[in-house]
Amino acid sequence: MLSREDNELLTRVGPGTPMGALLRCFWQPFAMSSELPHADSDPIRVRLLGEDLVAFRDSNGAVGLLQNNCPHRGASLFFGRNEEGGLRCVYHGWKFGADGTCLDMPNEPAESDFRAKVRAVAYPVEDRGGVLWAYLGPAPAPNLPELEWTRVPESHRYVSKRIQFCSFLQNVEGEVDSSHVSFLHSKQNSLADSAGIKADPGSQLPDYMARDRAPRFFVLPTEYGMMIGARRDAEVDSYYWRITQFLMPSYTMIPSPVGAPLSFTGATPIDDERMMGFTVTWHPDRPLATNEVAQIESWLGVHTEVDSRTFIPLRNRDNDYLVDRSLQRSKRSYTGIRGIREEDLAVQEGMGPICDRTIEHLGSADLAVIATRRRMLDAVGALSERGEVPYEARNAEAYRVRSAALVLPRSVEWNVGAADALLATR
Template sequence: MLSKEENELLTRVGPGTPAGEMLRRYWWPVGFTEHVKEKGRPVRTKLLGEDLVLFRDGNGRLGLLGLHCSHRGTSLEFGRVEDRGIGCCYHGWLYDVRGRCLEQPAEPEGSTFKDRVQHPAYQAQEIGGFIFAYIGPEPAPLLPNYDLFLREDGEREVGAGHDYCNWLQRAENSVDQTHLIALHASEYPHLALKRPVIGWERRDYGAKISMQVPGISKPKFSHWIFPSHTRHTTARKGRKPDHAIRFRVPMDDTNTMTFWLRFYPYGEEDRSKPFLLKTLGFENDQAGVYERVDDGWWGVASHDQDRVAQESQGPIYDRTKEHLGASDQGVIMLRTMIKESIDAVRHGKDPVWVLRDSAQNETIGFDASMQEIGALE
């Protein structure tokens, strides 16, 4: 159970909040390479309470700017992208990817006013089909080279879904392997409501989690990547087994975007097939709307089960009312590491898993192997 103050400390993500300041030390996915074309439509996005716009200018440079024009606040989502930057639809101010104001068509000839305007501009980088943003203090850390961004011996799918709840509910789910036997009972019928043995080992990136139902399944490993991501393998009933990463991205205090990547390695027979990247983009999830089925369990379709569990905790779950048991040790460890990281930032240090050494950032693999999928079958 948390006090009201602790719950506030861990859940609030806006500018100036302790958790928000800590979370600004990381790169976060905010969009897809395929959606942001040269001189294409600008794409609106939101990260840690800040409204942003993504675009790619006519020279191929990726821009990530504050959404609202520095003149009088019109949304740059309705702007036009040109060779040199993005022009606001209201009075035509033109900004480059660094937030410099290049044109103010209605100002007097020779005016230097534009030189004194600096629009909020942030760093954006692409990897694996995603666009990542960094909105924290300089210098930015390295964007992690996770193995699934780089592997090309199979098919990679990338997409995103909106979660109508606070980021911590989604993050806590990353270390909650216990729920597999209940929430996902329809997907893992042989494990349904069987008592699991779960282990959490703290690692430099977060934690390695093992889960096993003795006598029925071999250990399945998954990884929690600080602060809110997972790297795991999935083998649900009737679905192709995959390797996956899920990034739980705090948009604001009550909205989270899950950016996901699924990788399907080619088998022996498909070895000669070329690598395939499919951008499935944003799913059309609506608040409180879930697909219902008759499965003899909770009556919720597989793809909505986690949303149901975590969104129905409330927009920001009130943890003064919870009752944690022995099987919730992972949740306690996660909160401890978040508090340690908030403290580190307060003292001018880097929080957990901020990468600055390129030797640490050659391909970052996890010992998540396809054997784990065998463990579930």
């Protein structure tokens, strides 16, 4: 469990909060690149870390991310005219560039230099990996983390975005908690089979997960966050290891069998009680195969089917994720909910918008959850008490890692035996 104070500390992310300050040291994925499809396309509303913003792509293709309220008298720039290299407020015509410069102030006398004194609050944006990233922290911005999926051709990856109605921390904790897989997700393959989807080997839950449902957890700190090893018995002389990566501040990679497409999730806080989830499947060496994309778009895995405008999952808390109790009784599904992501949503959102961690009872299977919180609390403390910027935030190259699920001899240390499988090659 956590004290009420620590729970507050970890989950309050707005301007001026300690966790908000920590998160602002890192780049945050905040939209699909396709939400701003071309130069001068329609602006979009963005709420990020409790701040209301507007994003637009200017005439040269550069993306601006401005505070929603016009610096003149506060009209929403969402209604602005995106034209000729800037976003023009429709109230009195002031116009701002992607970097916040005021480019035009047509309701002031031509000889006035007032324009030079006004700037819109603007945050740096990068467009990489099919995703728009924002940096809301103190200048200068660090380099973008060199995540492998952002370095492969577009054909090698599949990216999806969803809105989740809970604190980002509930998603991060779910991703690092490898022990729930033997329960919550234990029957999804039988659903995939019955839906006529030929699951590729990469998506088959190995028998080991069902045979040994009480994994031992091991945690190793790394230069980017930490590595979590969940060890299950395999054969008499081997263990089945599922190695999950936690990358500061809120990215995770859940394991795939070596050689199969890999998996990433980023949890970006919208505010204290909502988040955007970016899930990526990629293969470092080849385009995703047609059957792999078809499987993703069966929406039975970690990607979820969303409303194309709002990004709210179609199976969601308002319709109880379309839980089918007869399916649950049939033993073909542990939950009666279709889709691994929807199962995760049901438990993560079901905790309430901010989980009350003062009432938990954490056991040895929760080691990774405990360690993740500790890592974040230490980083929050170092920044707020001593002004120490987390070194991960300035260590972009360290993010070139993968997760892996593999069988290793019992005599081999997991981080040594898996070392090659955990290194990104792109």
